[in-house]
Amino acid sequence: MNNYQTQTNALIFGASRGIGLGFVKALLKKQNINIYATYRRRNVAAELLSLETTHPQVLHCLAVDVTKEDQIANLSDYIQQMESKLHLVVNCVGILHQGALQPEKSLRQIYSENLVYYFQVNSIASTLIAKHLLPLFCHSNKSILAFISAKLGSIGDNHLGGWYGYRASKAALNMLMRTIAIEYGHKCPQTIVVSLHPGTTDTDLSKPFQKNISSHQLFSIEKTVNQLLEVINSLTENDSGYFFSWDGNRVPW
Ligand SMILES: NC(=O)c1ccc[n+]([C@@H]2O[C@H](COP(=O)([O-])OP(=O)(O)OC[C@H]3O[C@@H](n4cnc5c(N)ncnc54)[C@H](OP(=O)(O)O)[C@@H]3O)[C@@H](O)[C@H]2O)c1
Numbered sequence: 001m002n003n004y005q006t007q008t009n010a011l012i013f014g015a016s017r018g019i020g021l022g023f024v025k026a027l028l029k030k031q032n033i034n035i036y037a038t039y040r041r042r043n044v045a046a047e048l049l050s051l052e053t054t055h056p057q058v059l060h061c062l063a064v065d066v067t068k069e070d071q072i073a074n075l076s077d078y079i080q081q082m083e084s085k086l087h088l089v090v091n092c093v094g095i096l097h098q099g100a101l102q103p104e105k106s107l108r109q110i111y112s113e114n115l116v117y118y119f120q121v122n123s124i125a126s127t128l129i130a131k132h133l134l135p136l137f138c139h140s141n142k143s144i145l146a147f148i149s150a151k152l153g154s155i156g157d158n159h160l161g162g163w164y165g166y167r168a169s170k171a172a173l174n175m176l177m178r179t180i181a182i183e184y185g186h187k188c189p190q191t192i193v194v195s196l197h198p199g200t201t202d203t204d205l206s207k208p209f210q211k212n213i214s215s216h217q218l219f220s221i222e223k224t225v226n227q228l229l230e231v232i233n234s235l236t237e238n239d240s241g242y243f244f245s246w247d248g249n250r251v252p253w
Pocket of ligand 1: 014015016017018019020039040041044045064065066067092093094095096121148149150151197198199200201202203204205206
């Protein structure tokens, strides 16, 4: 994030719940910040929308389904009418399970439409965000474009198998992030583009899979967000294009 500017403009995708909502709460404690936050379903975004009511000058909430490119384009147009720059963008949108869509335990459970949906939400959306927000990163202040990935997307670290769609879509996200970092490096070199592994965090996403996780390995949302903000604040331009864990170490591809 930018330490030199008087005002930081931040945009958090997927802020209705979980880690995204945690980022909004943490950023609201900072001075001189202006926060844009997206939600998909209004009916599950009550806490976020009530924060907007209590912080009307600072927090601006907008509905965006990241599988719809026109909605990302409209968001970018709207922010460009309000601001000339963004300094911090964190894409916290992700799915592991959603209704009948559940992580696959074996090849018998592979359905191409489910794989496509994992890729649409977990991988492709981040490229659309990078595509449409590029004009807002064309300035001279240090800035961060971060995508929340997952260590399960590490190919080198995959010793257990299973969860085909989730793993593959996060591995694809990391390749897309790296490629975005190279293009941003030419067009807006002061922007650091990274993937971040948050660690297992107590959210709706991990809830069905928490029973074999010890309490010290399961982070609260607040702890995860504080750790990720520390990583974000310590990033330098040489870090662009890499995949970082919550402890600041690089995750193997
Ligand atoms: N929790 C963990 O242990 C863990 C571990 C590793 C990585 N991660 C990653 O961290 C990120 C955040 O996860 P979380 O645990 O905070 O999950 P979560 O609590 O389930 O929140 C997911 C967020 O994604 C949004 N979303 C899903 N599909 C969307 C779409 N098509 N368009 C717009 N928004 C959409 C949800 O919006 P709605 O409220 O409208 O559904 C919600 O805001 C994800 O990328 C996840 O893969 C999490």
